[in-house]
Amino acid sequence: MNNASLKKWLDVVLLIMFFFLTGGMFFPTPLHEVSGCIFILLVIVHNVFNKGFYRGIFKGDYLFRKKLNAVCILLFAVSITxxxxxxxxxxxxxxxxxxxxxxINWRSIHLSAAICSLVALFIHILFHAKRYVKGKVFYVASVIAFVGAVAGIFIMPYLDRWYHQVYVNREKIVQGEQVTFHGKTIAVYFSRVGNTNFSPDVDAVSGASVMKDGDDIIGNTQMLAYMVQNVTGCDIASIHTEKPYPKDYGETTKIAGTERKEGVYPKLINDLPSLAKYDTIILIYPLWWHTLPMAVESVLRENNLEGKTIVPIVTHGGGGTGESIDAIKSSTKAKVSDCLPVYSSDIPASRQTISDFLKRVDEIQTRF
Ligand SMILES: Cc1cc2nc3c(=O)[nH]c(=O)nc-3n(C[C@H](O)[C@H](O)[C@H](O)COP(=O)(O)O)c2cc1C
Structure with missing residues (x-):
């Protein structure tokens, strides 16, 4: 095969891989990551094949078409990086x-970069696709390519979030490397499960923030708390509100939004052990409206935690830690360590991430 046809085949492979990667959230994470690495290597090879573009960049007249092509390639390079x-x-x-x-909310940067590279790729294809297809076929192929990529970026994650049933084997995913965590430690968590009267046939979709192990319903935050307990062997306790939240996810978001806007702290059931006897509180919570759920803030305000350390672990649907760390700092006098954000769909595979994180936190704590 000569260089020219190798170049063309490489372009076709790159295009197919781009679509495969944009739908990546629907495929197993290892497959997405490995194909992402291969894609980057092939992009480098594509650039080597097309080095003529860089040689000619400062030569000749800069007409609108050439300018647009250069801007688009620059945008593509930045977004791929x-x-x-x-x-x-x-x-x-x-x-x-x-x-x-x-x-930094890397997940949101990853999504934004995917959208930018989609736009840049589309313009790039419009500039160069005539080498491969001409006439009507070119326009039809462009529209199909655009619709396919938009679907990959926006529709697949949506389907994954709202229709992908999450079944787990709790025993199996909670087990792993143990970490010696110095000082008396408790994991305190707040989850929709335990604060909502779910019926056993509730759908186990990550958008509804529940997982299922057989007939058992497990909340996202709850699963993280089980993992933390397995890593450190610490005590564990859950925050419970007197009034349960509605089963409907959307209704719960509305109520939580009103609580936050009006500064209403929900009444808590007084079943937490005394936090006074602990040195470290690993606080595990879901991001609600970009910050702490009011019930969690209430626990921080009601307990004098001066001299203790809070280790925040936050699960979210794309918002990262949001403003929750600032909210913790302004609600308590406790020292606040590094935090760990965990994207809701990553929870079943996050056991090792948690032990690595807690090992790091313990090393820092014992050093100072
Ligand atoms: C009331 C409410 C508000 C939420 N607000 C946000 C948000 O602002 N940003 C975000 O990324 N995820 C948000 N989420 C998604 C949750 O943080 C995420 O699904 C989490 O994993 C749920 O944990 P849980 O099952 O233990 O309750 C919200 C969920 C609920 C129920």
Missing amino acids: ALMVSGIAISQTVFPDVDISND
């Missing part, structure tokens, strides 16, 4: 040990 860096930051399989700041 952002995809790569954010992909490494949220990687669980290929780069599990790479530890880049938790203060």
Whole structure:
């Protein structure tokens, strides 16, 4: 095969891989990560094949078409780099040990970079596709390509979030490496499960933030708390509101929004053990309206936690830690350690991430 046809085949493979990757949330994470790495390597090869573009960049007249092409390639380069860096930051399989700041919402950067590269790719294809297809076929193929990519980015994650049933084997996913966590420690969590009267036939979709193990319903935060308990062997306790939240996810978001807007702290059932006897509180909560649920804030305000350390672990649907860390800091005098955000769909595979995180926190705590 000569260079020209190799180049064409590479372009076709890259295009197919791009669509496969945009629908990536629907496929197993390791497959998405490995194909992402292959895609990046092939993009580098594509650039080597097309190095003539870089040589000619400052030559000749800069007509509108050439300018637009250059801007589009620049946007493509920036967004592919952002995809790569954010992909490494949220990687669980290929780069599990790479530890880049938790203060940045890498997942949202990954999604935004995917959208930017989609736009850039579309313009790039419009510029160059005539090498491969001409006439009507070109326009039909462009429309199909655009609709396919938009579906990959927006519809697949939506389907995954709202229709993908999450069944787990709790025993199995909670087990793993143990970490010696110094000081007396308790994991305190707040979850919809335990604060909602779910019927046993509730759908186990991550959008509704529940998982199922046989007939058992487990909340996202609750599962993280079980993992934390298995990692550290610490005590565990759940925050319960007197009045349960509605079974309907949308209704719960409305009530939680009103509580936040009007500054209403829901009445809690007084069943938490005294936090006074603990050195460290691993606080596990869902992000609600970009911040702490009012019930969690209420616990922080009602207990004097001066001299203790809070280790925040937050589960979210794309918002990262939001403003919740600032909310913790302004609600308590406790020291607040590094935090760990966990995307809701990643929870079943997050056991190792949690032990790595807690090992790091313990090392920092014992050093100072
Ligand atoms: C009332 C409510 C508000 C939420 N607000 C946000 C939000 O602002 N940002 C976000 O990323 N996820 C948000 N979510 C999604 C939850 O943080 C996520 O599904 C979490 O994993 C739920 O944990 P749980 O099952 O233990 O309750 C919200 C969920 C609910 C129920």
